[in-house]
Amino acid sequence: MSKQVIIIFGPPGAGKGTQSELLSEKLGYYHLESSRVLERCFKAESPDKVFTVDGKDYKVGDEIASWKTGVLTSPPFITGLMMAEFKKLAADDKGFIMSGSPRTLFEAQKEMPVLTDLYGKENIKINLIEISPEVTVFRNTHRKICELMRHSILFNQETEHLELCPLDGSKLVKRKDLDTAEVIKTRLVQYRERTLPLFEYFEKNGFNVTKINGEKSVSEVHEQILKL
Secondary structure, eight states, X not given: XXXXXXXXXXXXXXXXXXXXXXXXXXXXOEEEEHHHHHHHHXXXXXXXXXXXXXXXXXXXXXXXXXXXXXOOOOHHHHHHHHHHHHHHHHHTTXXXXXXXOOOSXXXXXXXXXXXXXXXXXXXXXXXXXXXXXXXXXXXXXXXXEETTTXXXXXXXXXXXXXXXXXXXXXXXXXXXXXXXXXXXXXXHHHIIIIITTHHHHHHHTTOOEEXXXXXXXXXXXXXXXXXX
């Protein structure tokens, strides 16, 4: 079977990362998560470092400042980082699961033609996990992740007072700058205004999109995606 690119979309808290990790384990595909690509860049580079993309300069410190308020990083900045990852994976003949990108029309217009050339349109599968704004705010403001592997731990009665990750034993923490109610509401506005218009682009350009109810259990959502 030809290598596939599986793209998982959804608002903050929809479970994109969780479902991508499950699919990665099931299918053996690499999980390419834009937030981790950004975090690696922000940790590795000086805030004064400047990336030049399409003749324009983007300072790492400015991108970090935007990211912490819930505003999307500059589309050319993240697009440059992601497309470098695409080419590495294709060169290694690896299929992958992508979450968190593309998030804007600019990114889609740049990224999708490259993915089509590298993998073929028929091998690009797009899934949209849908949840309500209220569920988005609740999930994100209650979410914890582990310090070591960045596992996201679902909030429920069993995990409410959990302090250590059951998967790797590291400390569970909240993302203080990213998971406040104010930041999540900003991210929801960004999602509605900048990400949802992508689906008109996908339709016009012949990419098939499947919608999935993300308010069901993790296992039920996983089974829906796996069948597709």
